[in-house]
Amino acid sequence: MQPIYLDNNATTRTDPRVVEAMLPYFTEQFGNASSMHAFGADVGAAVGAARHSLQALLGAEFDHEVVFTSGGTESDNTAILAGLRVMPDRNEVVTSTVEHPAVLSLCDWLERNEGVVVHRIPVDSQGRLDIDAYRAALSDRVAVVSLMWANNETGTIFPVEGLADLAKEVGALFHTDAVQAVGKVAINLKDTAIDMLSLSGHKLHGPKGIGALYVRRGTRFRSLVRGGHQERGRRAGTENVPGIVGLGRAAELAAAYMADETTRVRDLRDRLEQGLLQRIGNCFVTGDPLDRLPNTANVAFEYIEGEAILLLLNKAGIAASSGSACTSGSLEPSHVLRAMDVPFTAAHGAIRFSLSRETTAPEIDRVLEEMPPIIARLRELSPFWTDGTPTADAFNPAYA
Template sequence: MEKRIYLDNAATTKTAPEVVEAMLPYFTEHYGNPSSIYGFAAANKEVITGCREKIAGILGAKTEEIYFTAGGSESDNWALVAAAEAYAAKGKHIITSRIEHHAILHTCEYLEKRGYEVTYLDVDEAGFIDLEQLRAAIREDTILISIMFANNEIGTIQPVEQIGQIAHEHGVLFHTDGVQAFGQVPICVDEMHIDMLSASGHKFNGPKGIGFLYIRKGVKIRSFIHGGAQERKRRAGTENVPGIVGIGAAAERAARTMEERTAREREVRDYMISRIEKEIPYCRLNGDRTMRLPNNVNFSFRFVEGESLLIRLDRKGICASSGSACTSGSLDPSHVLLAIGLPHEIAHGSLRMTLSEETTKEDADYVVDALKEIIQIQREMSPLYEDFIKKEKSRS
């Protein structure tokens, strides 16, 4: 079997065997529509409620505050668009950051075309927003602040509790895109003053095509998909019962294994970061060194072209990415890397590696050894690198 080391878990994760096992009966045995009144089908409504309870318990939320969606992008769109419409009488000003996922940024662009004003907060070189800039940006007509919990590219974890506190001090709703954070770091919606939170099952060993939106009780938010009365009349469409069972099982698994699993990921992450920094010159770690997701390694390598690097890694059986999977077809450098101050030529030479609990130090060694070889080859082909080395030698 060809060697494969999968280091793109921020893009998607392998569905856990116990999750698949939990889902299977709901494709072939318990296939009834939960909205039907006869017992065979209605039993699935209780199953859905049980999955809601599991997720609510993990977040410290109420069962009725969890709404199932088709994934993180739908949850983000719903939170922004429906909240903007519901609170338009108060104002049409929204605050977000420049490093959000495109599910947020493109939704903000959509709202701007419909008369809303959006303030995009800058971030520092580690990817943190400035809390004082946030305070200064809040106006009388501000209705929503949406700042992601943890960045999907560089892994930086925002000071979510302080952001939520500032929002609530000013009577503003706070939404956070928790797609990368849920299952990786502890989240308590009450302690963190979160009004809405988006998550996606396939980011924490659940199935694709299922996510949820936490909506705090009392938040005015309109329906996003219109039709039937599912999800307490807020999200129409026949429930994806197998998917809901899957995300419930995956959430339960993620919570149960979090402490041990993320400790292993941090150990391998830090080992990999240390080896790269010591053994590959002219590199830069992107994102904060400590306040970062347990499994995230993101580097920029000078005099290296990112797409070629990915292709060469793929030939060695290593799966990684240059940034968000949602923009993998773009030739433009990552908006996140540009926002933290990287020039275009360095941002183009970036590599994101996101580990799983199965990633070992032996895997890390194989990857770093491959990186050293490939980067040396690419740099030897680069006239810019040749000129740089000549200048360095002349200085010494």
């Protein structure tokens, strides 16, 4: 039985066409793009073409606004640190409680070690940003705002274009972590006030270890990595040419498949969600029902624990992920679900199914067949569940 991969928000399969595009750059086209000979010139042209593909996917005005990096985490770190450095008279950062650790951990560190004031804007029960709290946090003390375009766990989309306009009113730089959004939602940066945007190759069927940071022309900037003139001095280090070429090809394909993501993939996702809600009681979909990534379904099953669900799913050949504490080695359930005040009865049992353009209808149907017995089996094992109904009140632990 073919395994079913529904963990595309974690990483995607590298498209074979991407691999094919990359291969020559490991063999005959091995040159260094900076070299003054033919080996370098051809490679330099390939890097330029990839930059163009990214420019097109992002709707950027200039190709040189695209800076290649090692991935989303480096892009996020670079953007926030650069924002603070170019505004030495401002010492505050605005972000949200549901960002990726690439942003949140850095902000924690800046707060602890650099005396930076960090505003973490809360979200409501559907994961939507508290706009009033955001407005209140903005001031002329804010150097940089970093808010994600789409949430990796729930798929909830923040209205980043409008949020960027508000940041501009106080003269702050606006960065968005768009790692989950690029390729899944239409982006046209030249019509926005967004100064910086992070993306990652392996989330859009490109290779791992490559990503990009969009830096709007005219935005003051400081390189995080020093040591060379590459990327116009904005990211030192010999270019990861195979990765860049692969990312360029992945961007082309993502642009071509965008319509598929927003129609066919969305329909499959909706079919999965509706099917699960019909077949299984005591579960609900988390995230913003109206404004969500088309590929992401995060369903919380009450009174059971996520890791156990994943292990049984894995045995059935289905790959998904969980915001459960036990899968990560931490003891707390997902910070995103906790920020949304999803009750503990369900937060531990939240499962994320993330689809891609490779997902098929028969795959979704098989998940719908496999899930109900898995959930029923674990609920039978649960002390909070008896004969098809929750019995959490009957549980009186000696040590709670």
